Amino acid sequence: MKNIKDTIQKKNGHLKEKVLQFGEGNFLRAFVDWMIDEANDERHFDGSVVIVQPIERGMVDRINDQNGMYTLIMRGLENGEKTEKVKAITSVSRGINPFEDYEGYMAMAESGDLQVIVSNTTEAGISYVEGDKLEDPLPKAFPAKICKFLYHRYKHFDGDKERGILLLPVELIDNNGGELERIVKQYASEWNLEPAFITWLDEACSFANTLVDRIVTGYPRDEVEAYSEKFGYEDNLMVTSEVFNLWVIEADKKYAQMFPIQKTSANVIWTDDARPYKKRKVRILNGAHTSTVLSAYLSGFDFVGQFIEDADYNTYLKALIFDEIIPTIDLPDDELKAFADAVFERFGNPFIKHRLLDISLNSVSKFTARCLPSLLDYKAEKGVLPVRMTYALAALLKFYDVKEEEEGFFGVRENGEKYPVKDDRKNLQFFEKIWQEKDITILVERILANKDLWYQDLTEVEGLKEAVTTHLHNILTLGTKEMLKSL
Ligand SMILES: NC(=O)c1ccc[n+]([C@@H]2O[C@H](COP(=O)([O-])OP(=O)(O)OC[C@H]3O[C@@H](n4cnc5c(N)ncnc54)[C@H](O)[C@@H]3O)[C@@H](O)[C@H]2O)c1
Numbered sequence: 240m241k242n243i244k245d246t247i248q249k250k251n252g253h254l255k256e257k258v259l260q261f262g263e264g265n266f267l268r269a270f271v272d273w274m275i276d277e278a279n280d281e282r283h284f285d286g287s288v289v290i291v292q293p294i295e296r297g298m299v300d301r302i303n304d305q306n307g308m309y310t311l312i313m314r315g316l317e318n319g320e321k322t323e324k325v326k327a328i329t330s331v332s333r334g335i336n337p338f339e340d341y342e343g344y345m346a347m348a349e350s351g352d353l354q355v356i357v358s359n360t361t362e363a364g365i366s367y368v369e370g371d372k373l374e375d376p377l378p379k380a381f382p383a384k385i386c387k388f389l390y391h392r393y394k395h396f397d398g399d400k401e402r403g404i405l406l407l408p409v410e411l412i413d414n415n416g417g418e419l420e421r422i423v424k425q426y427a428s429e430w431n432l433e434p435a436f437i438t439w440l441d442e443a444c445s446f447a448n449t450l451v452d453r454i455v456t457g458y459p460r461d462e463v464e465a466y467s468e469k470f471g472y473e474d475n476l477m478v479t480s481e482v483f484n485l486w487v488i489e490a491d492k493k494y495a496q497m498f499p500i501q502k503t504s505a506n507v508i509w510t511d512d513a514r515p516y517k518k519r520k521v522r523i524l525n526g527a528h529t530s531t532v533l534s535a536y537l538s539g540f541d542f543v544g545q546f547i548e549d550a551d552y553n554t555y556l557k558a559l560i561f562d563e564i565i566p567t568i569d570l571p572d573d574e575l576k577a578f579a580d581a582v583f584e585r586f587g588n589p590f591i592k593h594r595l596l597d598i599s600l601n602s603v604s605k606f607t608a609r610c611l612p613s614l615l616d617y618k619a620e621k622g623v624l625p626v627r628m629t630y631a632l633a634a635l636l637k638f639y640d641v642k643e644e645e646e647g648f649f650g651v652r653e654n655g656e657k658y659p660v661k662d663d664r665k666n667l668q669f670f671e672k673i674w675q676e677k678d679i680t681i682l683v684e685r686i687l688a689n690k691d692l693w694y695q696d697l698t699e700v701e702g703l704k705e706a707v708t709t710h711l712h713n714i715l716t717l718g719t720k721e722m723l724k725s726l
């Protein structure tokens with residue numbers, strides 16, 4: 240069977256390369272590149288995307304093998320009706336591996352066509368790494384790479400304010416644009432770059448805070464053959480997602496003219512304040528994922544859709560969202576409830592097979608960022624601890640009862656199956672060691688006291704140690720699901 244590149248005509252081959260994208264993962268390809276594809280189809284943008292691989296191991300070769308093209312399959316319910324929309328995405332002009340083609344990568348800094356930089360380097364990407372230098376061809380930290388790239392551009396164009404860049408990081412951390420800007424400036428100061436460069440960053444560039452929302456389930460492993468048959472071509476980069484999409488961008492409205500993706504059917508909001516949207520989404524949708532999937536996986540489920548169908552998990556999740564998370568968010572009640580109802584519908588999407596093990600990746604930092612704020616706010620407001628959220632923390636501890644083997648760290652679920660646990664190696668080593676402790680009270684105390692995990696000593700939260708110890712004890716004796724039913 241022929242490949243997509245030999246079957247589909249690249250309709251936008253003539254476009255100017257206006258966007259540089261750090262990250263070649265499923266999410267960006269099913270979200271940003273799709274929006275740009277729509278904007279090109281409707282002749283609002285006329286720009287293509289150059290994808291840069293942010294870390295040494297990646298897949299830009301595979302992207303180039305397909306001439307940047309791939310198929311996006313969007314599936315879901317619209318007004319209760321099942322819907323499937325298929326689109327061959329042709330907005331990506333090419334991929335660059337900067338570890339192999341440094342010149343090609345830096346040439347982009349000199350491009351007069353370039354207007355926008357998008358990034359998704361996971362929650363780990365926007366961070367400071369000590370020791371990165373301007374002389375390093377590719378500094379390790381992503382913000383250091385950006386600082387060097389922008390400095391090169393600034394020098395090349397002699398500080399021309401017309402050559403600034405709109406930066407749109409989509410990493411799911413608080414204040415993503417602000418953080419990227421802060422660390423870029425930290426490197427600029429450490430590297431003694433001239434003050435005029437900082438002025439250029441301030442006046443010609445914009446680091447926008449953004450919030451993204453779309454469930455992207457990636458390569459449809461089990462359905463690839465059927466889809467290839469249907470499309471009449473082979474595509475190694477097929478990606479599946481839900482139909483729902485939302486991109487909230489906090490930036491000056493002038494940028495909406497330059498990058499007019501809101502003119503398409505994509506759901507894009509340009510705003511002065513993205514924080515309420517972010518809080519609502521991260522606490523309700525991502526918080527619900529992280530507080531449920533570990534327990535559900537231990538109980539024997541593999542996909543989100545399965546636990547939504549289960550009466551006990553459904554009841555647990557409703558109470559968790561409506562009684563424990565929503566009261567901690569300061570937004571109109573009807574808006575929050577509408578969003579939560581939509582999340583239930585999205586989790587129950589009959590087409591979406593969202594693997595619990597995929598969602599479980601890096602659950603410690605996810606719990607800290609996505610669940611802990613709700614738990615602590617609830618305690619502060621009501622004076623008592625939220626029972627389901629504390630249960631979720633106990634389930635996390637059980638999920639991280641791991642042992643290291645040659646291929647990584649593994650836990651064992653209640654049906655005896657082994658499962659991989661993926662997280663920071665230091666965290667996993669800590670959990671392996673601590674689980675040798677047989678006294679549950681001591682075990683919980685040591686885990687909650689570890690500030691490297693939670694950025695604070697959780698034993699200082701009144702009653703938390705006791706609540707988690709009781710839940711964990713019951714999980715170990717009654718079983719994860721039996722314990723959940725009793726909440
Ligand atoms: N899949 C979704 O439903 C979804 C939705 C919204 C946001 N996201 C966010 O997108 C991120 C990636 O998800 P995906 O589905 O594209 O995964 P993926 O595995 O397909 O892609 C991961 C991407 O992250 C990059 N990356 C990994 N580690 C990095 C590091 N240390 N520094 C810099 N870059 C790094 C990789 O190069 C790759 O481009 C997740 O962290 C998630 O928070 C995902």
Ligand SMILES: O=P(O)(O)OC[C@@H](O)[C@@H](O)[C@H](O)[C@H](O)CO
Pocket residue numbers: 411451452453454455524525528529597598600
């Ligand atoms: O993608 P992660 O691994 O950061 O988190 C897992 C899910 O919670 C996440 O992918 C959601 O599906 C997504 O954030 C929806 O917009």
